[in-house]
Amino acid sequence: MAESFKPTPSLRSEKVEKITRDVLYWRRMKQLAIFQEPGNITSTSFPPSKDSGLVAVTSSVKLSLYDPCTSELITSYSRSKQSVYGARFRNDGRLIAIGGEEGKVKIFDVKNYGSSATGSKAPLRNYPAHSSAVHTVLFSASGKRLITMGDDHKICVFDITETKGDPCIVFENAHNDHMRCGDASAINENLFASGSYDHSAKIWDARNEEKQELLKINHGSPIEQVLFLPGDTFLITAGDHLIKIWNIARGGRLSHVMCNHHKTVTSLCLASNGTRLLSAGLDKRINIFSLNTGDYKLLYSLTMPAAILTLAISKNDMYMAIGMGNLLSIFRREPSTPMEISLSEAKIQNAGLEYRRKIRVAAPKPRAQERGGSRKTIEITAPAVDKNRIGRIDHLLRQYCHWKAIDVLFKGKYYVSAKPDLIVATFTEIHKRRALAVALAGRKYDTIRPITMFLLRNLFLPNYFPMLSVVAETLFDVYGDKVLDHQTLKLFQKLTEAVNREHIVQKNLLQLQGALEILFTMSRSYKNYYSDNDNEIFGDVSITPLPFSMNEKDHLENDLENFKEDLPMNGINNGHRERCK
Known part of the structure; x- marks a missing residue:
């Protein structure tokens, strides 16, 4: 019998594409639904609690609440005369606060928001906080204080347990330009950060009687987003196409710079219990970075069809809300794939992706049926002939x-x-x-x-x-x-x-x-x-x-x-x- 043709042997290339667990994890994020809003989406927010299935969206004069699980609109508030901005949930997910072009800050009860029992969509609190637009509102760690930042260069702190509408703390001339972002500490009741278009980010303490910032950081470009990392040791600022990480414990020293975006970065958020950083920008990309390894490595990237204005992700990484112009896109994570399960089992056994090849799946047994009889399972004993397939x-x-x-x-x-x-x-x-x-x-x-x-x-x-x-x-x-x-x-x-x-x-x-x-x-x-003086010992x-x-x-x-x-x-x-x- 003539010998079959032997395929041409090729040299092994040293370039190997690594399929990590993060790639498989974020690859399962698929688009679930798209909603059209009356104007550009200015903010998206998920409750910090894991059991709450809501996402808040502000667009034009309307605040909308969606259920990401069923992709349905729960209720909306559109009684504002001008645009609303900066939706933010409290830590327990019961209250939500928004700012607006009018300079007013409103707080709503999410549980009874427009329900049939009350039939009212009136806000619980309505503070005339600023004389100009308010783009950023924050809840403190305990949820008893509300921090507002306006374009009039002022920062106001309200005690929501009191019925009076006057702020308890006011920071005058906090910045020299508009403040469009901020973040409150998750462990410290009095600590919060602000970012402005004057290229600076500042860290404030509400207990400071001098009403001065604790630390000032120069980003080098207008700041679009600031974010505390878990533990309040590091602060992340995003402006232009750069993302910078600052060490607060060492006096605001620059720790790392990430330049993976080609256009302005518009949004930052944390995922996977604070071990992953998500960034979105006008270059239509969402980048996922590692925070627990110390190298801030880019793990995965998602490409969207339009420029991204806002980005938010749920506490359990199950849902993600993306604002692109006047379109709201909701993503949901699909169940784990067999490859991801195999990779997890392989990691436990200290093996690689070749572990998946060892998993044998039994082939279905053929069944035969004679005329007039019933179908029976038969065993094939003849050896299968290997086919030599060549390219x-x-x-x-x-x-x-x-x-x-x-x-x-x-x-x-x-x-x-x-x-x-x-x-x-x-x-x-x-x-x-x-x-x-x-x-x-x-x-x-x-x-x-x-x-x-x-x-x-x-x-x-x-x-x-x-x-x-x-x-x-x-x-x-x-x-x-x-x-x-x-x-x-x-x-x-x-x-x-x-x-x-x-x-x-x-x-x-x-x-x-x-x-x-x-x-x-x-x-x-x-x-x-x-070498004459040798050591004798x-x-x-x-x-x-x-x-x-x-x-x-x-x-x-x-x-x-x-x-x-x-x-x-x-x-x-x-x-x-x-x-x-």
């Missing part, structure tokens, strides 16, 4: 279509960008058959250029150089005395210049190696000269450096010199000039 390139090599195989490899960008190992393996197989010159000859200019560009990118890679150097020499031998167009000739010249640069680099490395060997030799001589400590051998480098330099001399660029240029005359 398209191996199929062409099997038919000795070398010219066609190279044409298929360089016809598109798939093999060049995704499978360079297969290209090198194909060249190796054709070279073994002594058909490389025939496979490269007789080509048009548009098929020569991709081969030359591939050589420019991958010629000097260690795994590819032995074979690609032969391909380059053959290419120069075949087209060295032929007339080439301007673009192809320019690529050949770039290839020659790349070889010359590599030759210079190797020469400099050899010179550096020789200088190091001289230093090592002098070090050994110096050590032998002062511990003996003499001998440090002997290992000099590099020059044999392999000399051989590599000779190969590069021979390869450089074999390039007939002078012949190409002269022949091209004579035919142009």
Whole structure:
């Protein structure tokens, strides 16, 4: 029986795409519903409690409450005369506060909000807090205080347990420009932060009698969002396309800068119990960063169809609300996939993704039925014959279509960008058959250029150089005395210049190696000269450096010199000039 065709072996690439648990976790976030609002969405907010299934949205003059589980509108409030901003839930999820263009701050009872029992949508509190628009309202850690920040450069603190509408604390001239963001500490009743368009973020203490900030941070651009990290040790500021992390415990020292966005960052929020940071911007991207590893690594990115104005995520990471213009998009996390479950089990057993391949799934047993009888399960005892399936390139090599195989490899960008190992393996197989010159000859200019560009990118890679150097020499031998167009000739010249640069680099490395060997030799001589006074207790400590051998480098330099001399660029240029005359 004839032996089946053996597929072409390819070199293993060192680039490995890691499928981590975070990728599988955030990949399950799928769009559930889209709602259209009367104007641009100015804020989205989820309650801090895990058991509350609500999301608040402000747009134009309306405050809306949605149920993300059923994707239905629960109720809405639209009695404001001007736009409303900055919806924020209290920690227990029972109260919600909003600001507005009128300068008033209103607090509503979420549990009885527009219910049939009361039939009223009147706010519990209505504070005429500021003389201009209020974009940011915050609840303190206990929920008994309300912090408001207005465009009149003032910060007011209200005690919501009292019925009077006067603020108990007022910070005059807190900033020199509009304040559009802020955050309150989750563990300290009196600590909160504010961000402004004057490029500064400030940390305040309500107990400070001097009404001055505790710390001032210069972000360098208008600040769109500020956020406390768990523990109140770090503060995150977002402005322009940069996200900066500041160490408050060390006097506001800059700890890290993240520049993964291309346009202005508009929203920040925490997820996964404060171990993940989500950022959204006008570049239509949502980036997820790691906060518990210390390197603030980008774990995953989501791409949206439009610029993102607001972003909020629920406490249990189950739902996510995204405001894009006048559209509200609600995302819901799907159940765990088998790959994610396998990865969790593999992590417990200290194994990798290959653990999933070990899980055997029993094939369904075939059933047969005779005429007039009942269906019975039968056992197949005949061994299954393995089919030797080969790819398209191996199929062409099997038919000795070398010219066609190279044409298929360089016809598109798939093999060049995704499978360079297969290209090198194909060249190796054709070279073994002594058909490389025939496979490269007789080509048009548009098929020569991709081969030359591939050589420019991958010629000097260690795994590819032995074979690609032969391909380059053959290419120069075949087209060295032929007339080439301007673009192809320019690529050949770039290839020659790349070889010359590599030759210079190797020469400099050899010179550096020789200088190091001289230093090592002098070090050994110096050590032998002062080796008379040996230590009688511990003996003499001998440090002997290992000099590099020059044999392999000399051989590599000779190969590069021979390869450089074999390039007939002078012949190409002269022949091209004579035919142009």
